Amino acid sequence: MKRILALILVLAMTLASASAFAETLKLGSMSPLTGPYAADGNDIANGVRTAIEVVKAEGGIPGFDDITLSAQDTACDPRQAVAAANKLINEEVAAVIGAYCSSATLPASETLDEEDIIMLTPGSTNEKVTERGLKNIFRTCGRDDDQSKAALRFMKEYLKAKTIYLVDDKTAYSQGLADNVEKGCPAAGIKVLGHEHVNQGDKDFSAVLTKVKAAKPDVFYVSLQNSATGALLIIQAKRMGIDAVYLAQDAVYHPQLIKIAKKDANGMFLTFGYVDPNTPSYKQFIKFYEPKYGKPGAYSTYAYDSAMAYMAAVKKAGSTDLDKVRAALLSMEFKGASKSFKYKENGDSGSNYIIRKIENGKYVDFWNAQTGKKY
């Protein structure tokens, strides 16, 4: 009798402990779901959703019976980003994937840091993001200083440009990047003819473009926060007859750039992180992503990789504790859909910017900024 009782007790205890361990892994995402950057923001949320679906389809994470996502809207606004971070803290999420705009990630990451919540940004390329000594921040995309170097090398070695005109729209990211390029120009032997700032939400660029046209630059560098705005600017620039080489960056990079600007986008160059569509990880990503959310945007893969990396680290660490997950993240090599990477001590994952060109309505790899050779 005693034996049976003991057995029942043991059983009850294991059951109790099992149910105590079987919990839900709550992830949060932060990105602009409304406002002018809503397109990229939804790409990011969908990338995270896809990662969760993939992990669930593969059997989930031991110790968790479900994985959920709470997608918050930052509207690319620093204040709203902090509010979104506080909301996610209240919802007791284990980690946050986001934000998109550097100006939103910078304040939000500090709020999350106070609560020891890890933040993996798929799209904030401003250098400062990983240079504040925060131990909760990881960055899956590249850095602006590397991006500007790629752009400068391309202008110097391939285009052999002598003059440049820059336009940005005054966000931490877009202006930071344009400033980096401008600073590097004298060393590359390129003369800066002008650097204009437009307002976010502008649709009419005719005045600025008339200025650019009068300056006759070799390279017209477009650093905007948003691809749709980029498309509007390109259409108007072509109509105005500016025959410089158009060079843009990764926020302008998006399928909708070609969709809106159509043949006006042809011949344009963009700096963008190299993504190999033939890796098994990318193929798995696209198999889950495309049927549900359509063509992936510029940051879908980075968001997907951030979430996949985090969940793999939780699996390895067997916990969601910041220090344990951080140690796991730093020790692992990831073969992601966007790139293969390993997080460094400061949270960076390395940049692999290349020059892509739009030819006949398609993005093609054009020039390798590491080797200085054409593809």
Next chain:
Amino acid sequence: MDYFLQQLVNGITLGGVYALIALGYTMVYGIIQLINFAHGEFFAAGGYMGVIIISYLSAQGMSPVLCIALGLGLTMGYCALLAMAVEKVAYKPLRSSSRLSVLLSALGMSIFLQNGLMLTQGVYDKAYPTEMTAGGFHFGNVVVSYMQIYIVLITAALLICLNLLVFKTRIGKAMRATAQDKVMSALVGINSNKIISLTFAIGAGLAAAAGIMVGFYYGSVNYSMGFVPGIKAFAAAVLGGIGNITGAMVGGLIIGMVEIFAAGYLSSEYKDVFAFIILIAVLYFRPTGIMGENVDDTRV
């Protein structure tokens, strides 16, 4: 010189767009003293409805000119109906309450319409079939695109029609009477509810036309496009003298020009600053706006 002329062309085009939107603000203000914050949303809704109708028609193999003309007409009609519905739901029940509650209702309607547009049409920009209107004239270094010419011509045509309607027809007379005195005009047999409804419809129709032209001119529309031009057009209406039709046209042109020249000769960072400095300066010296707001004859 080329540079100046090019900026002038840019300024007139932008001014024309602002003028068309400003008319809706001014007409509604003239008749019920309401700043209709939802007006910018009619502009956005027009932009969307226009691309939907025009893409459909051109897929049926219709000629571009016919597509655009029919699209313009249908979209203006659609937005006119939308505005009448908005007026019935959000403003009419509040007609006897304080002006503040109607104003708040207008703000709410603006948020509602913008988010409705986002939920039904998605967050991505919708591209316009710009190839229909591509091309332009080159005068030396000055480029005038066909679309810029269309904008100026269509704006002018709509303004002439509006003036004829307001000053030469019985409906226009009724509108002017209602604007002057709602009670008195009701006493002489004018159905003021109907007239107010009609005013909303006309204003929204003009905004819809502006939405389509902006879509063709810039290449795409998105759900939040109504906000910024809405604010600028409102400034234009106040600048010209709110409630005054000619004033709205003049105000729109001035705001457009100032913006372009400030961006062209100073810095594009400060173009909005200059547009609003002009507004403040004019209001300081002429609180009723350039054309005056209380000229009963020209006020709708």
